[in-house]
Each structure stands twice: as C-alpha cells, then as structure tokens.
Amino acid sequence: MALTDPDRLFPVDARQRHLARALYESVKDLPIISPHGHCDPRWFAENQRFPNPAELFVIPDHYVFRMLVSQGVALEDLGVPRADGGATEADPRVIWRRFAERYHLFRGTPSALWLDHSFEHVFGLDVVLSAETADHCYDFIDAKLGAPEFRPRALFERFGIEALATTEGALDDLSWHRAIRESGWGGRVITTYRPDAVVDPEFEGFAENVAALGEITGEDAATWEGYLNAHRSRRAYFREFGATATDHGHPSARTENLPAADAAALFAKALAGACTAEEADAFRGQMLTEMARMSLEDGMVMQIHPGARRNHSSTVFARHGRDKGFDIPGRTDYVAALKPMLDAVGMEPDLTVILFTLDETAYGRELAPLTGAYPALRLGPPWWFFDSYEGIRKFREATTETCGFYNTAGFNDDTRAFCSIPARHDVARRSDCAFLAGLVGTGRLREAEAFDVAQDLTYRLAKQAYRL
Amino acid sequence: MALTDPDRLFPVDARQRHLARALYESVKDLPIISPHGHCDPRWFAENQRFPNPAELFVIPDHYVFRMLVSQGVALEDLGVPRADGGATEADPRVIWRRFAERYHLFRGTPSALWLDHSFEHVFGLDVVLSAETADHCYDFIDAKLGAPEFRPRALFERFGIEALATTEGALDDLSWHRAIRESGWGGRVITTYRPDAVVDPEFEGFAENVAALGEITGEDAATWEGYLNAHRSRRAYFREFGATATDHGHPSARTENLPAADAAALFAKALAGACTAEEADAFRGQMLTEMARMSLEDGMVMQIHPGARRNHSSTVFARHGRDKGFDIPGRTDYVAALKPMLDAVGMEPDLTVILFTLDETAYGRELAPLTGAYPALRLGPPWWFFDSYEGIRKFREATTETCGFYNTAGFNDDTRAFCSIPARHDVARRSDCAFLAGLVGTGRLREAEAFDVAQDLTYRLAKQAYRL
C-alpha cells in the first residue's frame, strides 16, 4: 500500500484541489535549495554507508526520540549517548522496535509525514511501521543502506539538491568541507559561520574559545579590535568553503549598539568571566550589530534564530547534554530588541538579515511590519516546531497581508535528518501551493500570478536571499 | 422546529462531512467521563427537583449573566445575590424574561449552542427562545423539572455519565459525597482536592484556614512538616471519596523548589501574614512542587489551572463577590515558571501533571513542546473561554503537530451548569471528529487511525490521564 496520499496537504474542495495540484506539478521537480541545516559534512566527505535504520532515523533525531520520551521511554533505552559515557541500549534492532511499537504517537505530526515519505519514496517500503512490521521494515531499510545508490552522495544527487549548507562553529577547521572539495565530487555542500561559542560569554569555555580564535587567526583576540579582526578572518576562511551566510542562535533577539570603548570594556569583562547575566546578554546583543556591520563589509547574509530556552531539563542536560529535545520556545520580542541594530544598519539595501521566530505571535504583530518596512530585513520560513503544514499555513496567513511574499526568504529544512530533506521540501511546496490556491479561489490573487509566486517560494527567493 | 442542526460543527465539504459524521456516530454514545467540574454534590445526595428555569440556567451561570451585564443589565436584576444580602430580583419568571429578550446576544457563542442543545435534547422544547416565547419556554421547562425523570440522579443516568468529579476545598467535610455513598445510589460522583484556601497566603483567612486544617487532621499545621502532613492526610481523606486528582488555580504557573529550611521560613512568614506579594507568589509556587511530590507518593493526578486575573472589577467584587463573570485571562508564562518543578519531578513517568491555559499563545509555543518532551506532563483540553468549536479547533491545530494526540488528556466540561454537560461533550466530540476528518481529507491521517483516535479523544485518554 502507498504510505502517503498523492494529494496530501491539498485543499479538499475539488476545484481548489485541482488548482493546488497544478501549481504543485509546476514546482515539484525544481532543484532543492537547502540554505540552512545541520547535516554532517563528513557524510559527503567519506561517502560511507549509513550504519543502520536506528542510527539513521531514531538516535540522532530529537524530533523523534523526544516524543517517545514524553510517553515514558528512557533516553538510554533509545541509544541516546550519556554524558558520562555510561551504558545505553546498544542493539539498533531493539531501539527500532521500541520506536515501531509507539509509531502511533506520531499520528497527526509532521514527523509521521516525513518518516512515511522517507520510508516510501526514499526506500520503497509499502507497509506501515508498527510493532508487527518492525523487523520487516528494519531489514528492508538496512538492506537498502548497503547498496551504493543509498550512499550519501548518491542520495544527494537523487534528491535533486542544488546547494546544501551545513553549519559549523567558528573554530571548526572545516576539514570535512576541505575533503569534499578535494574529492572532486561535484555536489555543492557549503558551510555557514556559526560563532555562538566565541560570542556568548555564557558558553562553556568562552575565554578559551576566544583564545583559540586568536591562535587560529593570528590576531590578538584578547583586545576588542583584534577579536573583531579574528571574526573577519574566520568569516573569510568560511567563505573559501562556500559560506554565504552566518547564523546566530541567541536566547533573545536583543541587539545593542554601544560606543566602541564601552563594547571593548564589556568584552574585557566577558573574557575575565566577570559579566553578570545582564552584561552577557548585552554583549551578545552588541555582537549581533558587529556581525551585521561585517556583513555589510563582506556581503555575508546574517541569520538570527532567537527564542529557544535551551536545555530546559537540568536532569536531561546533566545526563545527556545538548540537543536532546528539551529546548523550549519562549516569548520573544523583536520591536525593542532589534532597534539598536536597525538604527545602525536597517536601512542599508545591500544588507540582508533574515529573522526567524519560535513565537508565532510575532509574525503578524512584529515581524511582518518590520520586514515590510526595513530594506535590510527578510523574514525566514517557519522554524522547528512550526516547520509543518499548520505552521506554514499560519505563517502565510499571518504575514502575507503585511509584508507580501517578496520580503520572505523561501524555505529552510534546518535538519540533521538527511533522508527527511525531500519530505520537508515537499511539505513546504504542497503547503504553499495549497495557500496560493486558496488566494486564487477567493479572488485575492490571479491564477497566472500564483504560478509565478510558486516558483518564487520554491526556488528563487531562497537563492536570492542567501545569495546562492 | 429543531433547535440544533444534526450536522452542526461538521465540515461543509460533502465528503468531509460524510466522514466526520461517521466518526461522530462511532463515539457519540460512549459514556461521558467528566473528570473536572463544579457540579454541586448536594444535587445527587438529595436528589431534589431543580427549583425553576431561572435558577437552573441563568442565576448561577456566569457565562450567561455576564453577557447580559455587558449590555447594561444590572446583576441585581438577574437575581445574582449581593454580598451585603441586599435585595435582588426575586421573581424567576421576570429574570427569565430579561434573559429571553436578549437571547440574540448569544448568537455565535457556545452558550447558544449549549442552551439550545439543553432546551431541545434535555427538555424537548421546539421553539427558539425570544421575548415572545419566554413564558412558553419557562412554563414548559418548569413543568418538566417537576417530573421524576428530571431529578438530578435520573438526568445523570440519562446523560450516560460514567464518572463525574466535583471540586471541593481542602477543609470540606465531604458530607454530600458521604451522603451519596451512603444512599446506595450507583452513580459515580467523586471529589477533587482543591487546596487554594490553605495554600495561597493571599486567600481570605489563610492563617485561620491552615489552623482549621491542623485541627481536622490532628497535625501540627503551624510547622512546615506538620502542614505538609496535614495535606497528606486530607488527600488520603479525599481519596476515600473517590478523588483521583488535585486541582490548583493560581494566578500564574510559577513553581519553586526551595531548600526545606527556606520553604519552612516562608511558610512561617505566610502564617504570620507577613509575606510580600512576591513572597506569597513564591510560596504558592513552592506548594505546587510539594503537591507534585505528594502526587508521586500517593498517585493523585495534579491539575494546574493558571492565568485568570480573578475579580477584575472591584465594583462587582465588592457588591457580589467571586465568580461573577469578571475573571479575565492574562498572559501566562510556562517555560520559566514550571522549570523548578520540572527539574524536581518532570522526568518521573509515574507522575501526571495536567496543564491548562487561558493564554492560547502558549499552546504551540510552550505547552506542546513541554508536554511533548516531559513524561510527567499532559496537556489539558481547551478551558473556559476556549471550550468551544473555535477553541477546540485552534487547540488541535496548534498542539497536535508538536505533542501529538497522546500527550493530551481528553475532554473536561469544567462546568457548574449540569444540564450543559451533554451539550459540551457533544460539541467536543463533533469538533474533534471534524478535525480528524480534516486530517484524513488532507492525507495527514489514515481513515482507520481516525476512528481509533476518535475513541481515544472521547473516552480513553480522559480515563487514563485521570486514572479513572
């Protein structure tokens, strides 16, 4: 049986569905632009087989394992590594069965759509995953993974990816990216400059990280000027490996624009480990404005991903570390927070700052009015928990009337689950086509315009916004 | 004429409607689980007739009378008692006419749906209430109320209620519950432990209430340990009368997890009436964590109902007291607020804490991510102003993609309007079936799964979450 409905996510009204399908047909085969995500460049450098279904679909994917945890399964029992190196479930088949037995938990979630799409369209499975079919599905997928056409580079090509950006920390030597480049393989896998560890005074080992930054770049990173120059140097290094963008994941969207002497003093305090929480926050805010200024110099696009309260459970963080499904969004203000940066550089037409949010209330109230006015701003797609059919629908309904389509930045998959990339882009394409069909059906857009906009949302806007 | 449309709340598209109707048919006759509400246990203890239509439908129902007040009718003119015992309208027929003349005010509200449903399906009325039909409707309902089959126990049975939880304060002797038990009647009416008056330092008579708690339980409630033991004792007493749950109505969701000595000191200050507003808030927060710990010991499910700014109008509060339709929701934070409690007990799979909200923005941003990760958490149904078609739709649309169906807790009617119970559960069943039909129609759920989930949402999840 088919795991996915060929008309999924289209409107139910027959005429609307017909138009949505036609719009989708016109964009479904366009290349994938993936300008922001967390795939491991090592996959494409080494091109080894993915080890097994559990390590591909369950163990690394916090979307998947947190749902199992929420219903009482221990992280250890799903093979998620412990911080102390203690024992966890080692048998991938056992982990897979625990997942399969609880597959009904994902009913109605995008994870179910993505997983079914991968099972069916990437691997060719035709049975629904369940306790009964767990072993069959495991064996079926595992066998495929051994075939050459399921190696990372082959999948990259099969998926029709035109460009894939990964994300690396400022201190990363980008050796896997170097290896990809030196391999002669033609796939466009580029990096993104993510300096959180050398920008956030509360990051573990901040002072050591900054020292390392100085060493790598040959700058005197203990001084404010040297520190900024070290960033310039690393940004240039990242650009050698294709980077067109930087990325900033802060607890809030706060920006500052302090006089240089004050910024330098704050930096010294941060290096000395003497910042209060408020000062650390101010320093992060200052660095967003510094990064925006550097973007004006070097042309890199700046992404701001604020609002996640990281590692909410102290228990889980102590036992398993970061990125374990316990990052919880909170209210996020943009209007006051961004003003210092926008007063500094917001009217620059040559700058592109892409804003993301985990607080949907900001879409219509703050982000659409801001991006619908400042030339330096673009609005990023629905992110994380909102990368879904309802998330995309609410995003379009809340923002289009104020900032239009052309202040948005296309789609991001933002994933570390490589096999979900086609599924995620497919959901976005379908959801956008459904939305466009609704506009045409209610006389808010002409049909010919809808076909044009569908191309923009699927392909052009992401390429333009990310300068790819 | 029929007062209610047999296809009400179903999607308008013919195929969608067909499926929604089939789903509804499969669950409409399931027993009602009512695990949280405010019915008066005395009704079932005494089994007397309800006095008249005004006292059944208007005077005690703040949903109804506040709408009339909002259009200029005085509370006194609706028979709502005054705090000073002063005169109010005494003629129920006059009150009923005032209500009937303004029945158009309820157009488009769930109150209209519930009232029409009660009029038609509980009482058999077939004319729309209005100024013209006021007397006819009054006489018709009043005559029915005199018949034995309209006594509380007969209605309880006719409504198909499998379990009904009322809510009593910690100091309540539960005599009506005792009377129900001793009457030999088989209806399952259980209590719920609601300790606000002995947990909130700002509650009228807090110190006296705590002293009374000590007396009732024989514990030295003037000490922190004795006070906690007195709670343990009352919880056990409530469990004797069927209680499986506690309920906590705080202005915010704030929790604390203080060292015992600090908690004891705060308790002493609270007893002495010396707490600042901030300290009172901290103490309430500490007690949520204490209650969660006791729930781990004794297995009672914990409900948190935060976010109402109670008695917003000083005028109305001074003249008429609590629960007069002037409780207004405000913004409510859960992410920072719940962290102390969750760090203490959030990863316990044997604990169940059910979270409610009056701030719909928290659904997708905070509550779905929290309940979709912590095993101790479940997400309660849309509450109060959001117990409605649109409220349920927005709840499902905002939460399902992140926490799925299985981290939710079925439906609550939360009502003191007994005759509205079938109507409210009917609205919930129809709204959920409409939502499920939409998921199937857009390829996000298989049809067979939808029938299974419909059973879960209507019956199983409430029973499981409340351990009934």
Next chain:
Amino acid sequence: MALTDPDRLFPVDARQRHLARALYESVKDLPIISPHGHCDPRWFAENQRFPNPAELFVIPDHYVFRMLVSQGVALEDLGVPRADGGATEADPRVIWRRFAERYHLFRGTPSALWLDHSFEHVFGLDVVLSAETADHCYDFIDAKLGAPEFRPRALFERFGIEALATTEGALDDLSWHRAIRESGWGGRVITTYRPDAVVDPEFEGFAENVAALGEITGEDAATWEGYLNAHRSRRAYFREFGATATDHGHPSARTENLPAADAAALFAKALAGACTAEEADAFRGQMLTEMARMSLEDGMVMQIHPGARRNHSSTVFARHGRDKGFDIPGRTDYVAALKPMLDAVGMEPDLTVILFTLDETAYGRELAPLTGAYPALRLGPPWWFFDSYEGIRKFREATTETCGFYNTAGFNDDTRAFCSIPARHDVARRSDCAFLAGLVGTGRLREAEAFDVAQDLTYRLAKQAYRL
C-alpha cells in the same frame, strides 16, 4: 478585463458561496458609516481636483510606499517629503512608474485588493498595473481626475457615505470643517477630538501646546483644574462641528486613577518638562481616565488606539518625520492596564469606550472577556495591519464566541486614502458575510439570524456605538 473577482473573499464551497453572496447582496448597498479615519477635511471644503495619480495613490499612503521601501527604494525617490525640505523626486509620472514596476510586491496584500478595486470601480480601468501599463494607467486616471464627477464631494456622494469622521488635534481651529458647514454642501463630514499633543508629556512642544490650549479656551491651563476645563471647552467646540467621539493613540493601554492632588502634581511636573518616562506614562494613563469621566459628562464616545511603537527607525524619523510606515506594533496588555479606569467607570452603562488593538493575541485572551463583561466597553474592528480579509476572519473567530457580535462596534476604515473607502468597506462586508455563511453552514447560526446580523455588522452597530 475585470481587475477584481465578483465573488472575491467568499467561501469556495458552492453552497457556502451561494449563501455568502446572498448575505452580501443584502448589505452591499447600505450607506457607508465611516466613524474613524484620517481624510483631509480640506478636500471637501475646497472641492478641488486631486492633483495626479501619484499624489493620490502613492505619496501620502504609508501602506503603499513602505512596501516599496522594504525592497530598497528610497523614500526620496517616491516623492515623500524630507524633514529638511531637501530635494525629492518631483515628477509624479516617474514616481508612478517606480510604483507600477513593483506592483507585484503587493500580491496577496489588502493594498492590492484596495488598489485594484479603486482602479476598476472608481476609475473604470481594465488593465492590470505593471511596468508596461504604467503610463496608460497614469494618463487614464489623470484624465478622470480632471472631470467634475471625480471631485471630492462628487466622489463622497457616489461612494454612498452617510457620515465621515476626520480626526483633528485639540488645537485645530476646525476651519475646514467650518468651511464645509458654511458651504451649504449636505455631506456629513464631522471631526473627532484627538488630544495627544496636549495630553502626552513626551509630545514635541507639550508645554507650548498646553499654553496654546489655555489661550484658545480662555482657561488657566497651567493649573490642573483649568487644564481639565480647557479640555471640556475644546470637546464642546468639537461637538459643534459634529464630533461624537474622541480618540487616543498611546503607546500602551495604561490607565491610572490618581487622587486629584497627585494628578495635579504630576501635571505640574509634566508642564515643567521634569517627568521621567515612567511619570509621563502615568500621566497619559491618568488622562485616559479623565477623558472617560468627561465622556460620562458630555456623552462623547472614547476610542483607545494603543500599542504602536511610533517612528521605529530613527533614520527615517530624522529624515522624513512621522507616519512614514515605520510604526511597529508591540505586545499590549489590557487586563492590568485598564483596571484603574474600569474600576472608576467601567460599570457605567451610559459610557462607551471602544478598544482597539495591534496585538491579535489580546482578542480572545483579554479583549473579548473584558468587552463581554463591562457595560462601558465595546470592541473596535481589526485595525491597521489587521484591516484585511485574514485580519477580519481571525478577529471574528477569536472574539465572537466570548463577546458575541453585539459588543463589537461595526467597521472603521481608518484611512487617509479617500478612494480606498469603498474598497475597504467592501472587504469588510464580504469578509463578515463569509464568516456568517460559515456559521450557518456549521449549524452555529440560523440563516435568518445571519441576515439580521449582517445588517448589524455593516450599519447598525457603527451608528449605535458612535452615536451617529
């Protein structure tokens, strides 16, 4: 070709569409009540031709030019005046071409709907605006503007406007309103009392403005009592020119109800320019309560328009001044903010305070519960960024279930774009009819009731709320 779809904004389902169309037919020709807006009374006093298409549609309309700015066009290049009087583009045809070339930016926005409606139904254009058609459209509209039937008064009559309220500052001599009255023309153009410049200590020239207020009224506006009397005097003067309402645009909804001596002391401090930001905010809050008390005395309806962070870009404000598309909404609290005023006058059935918001999250959580309880409150229509199809839909979905239809206040166009008035009212009528059809289709409203409510929403409620 037709620029607008005759069935625009109606539901796509055939039966729903049929009903929505019938509802719309029953209200589409009702007179326009425009009780709040920013048209220039001079137009109707002088009845001169509008100069050219650019000055009619682009240069004064911040909805239009901010979208062009957001994509990198300079305000100067659109002819928007500079604060320093410096040169800007002077050729209206060049400005029009810049607009036309970028007309695709408005796809999916209400601006596109309004513009196309004006082009087609006011001017009779039948080609879509674009780079190619720019000159044709310019010449076509420009020629019409020269004809007598396109003069302001003729259009006013053609639009079917029964009453149009403009907005003037407290110090305005209302000479254009006087000229309208003295002209003998029968159009009902009335003023509205907007005292921000003499109420907000942070307004440019506050002390001078208050001094001028004293001079105009002959009151000693340097004293608290004299200042309040000066307001009373101006309110009476505005009422001579038809005013039935006052309007207040504050950054927040904060109100205060200070003892008279404290208020007087705060006023003295404000006059002396010695208020802190917090004190200035408190003074504005005090003045809302004072204005509400005066409304009880003189029967004027009070409008509160809070929540815009004005002039967000310092660059744009310095270069071009106010109202340049850089007013950004922010989170707005109503529950705590309004309590002092509501405790003072909220239960008065003879007072009408109309609340607006730019924070849609307040609709269901705060505004519907407040207006569904307090007799003095009414809920204004979706405002500014939310005056749109989606905005109206979300407004109705979020508020109707709690406060019903009868605590709302009909539609406002709130525009300075005269030719968009029919379009805006048309969008509101269609959107409301679509919503009502949905209620009928899902059994939440009877069909006959829907026709009655359609009249209320289109005509009666605005007349009643604004006492017109």
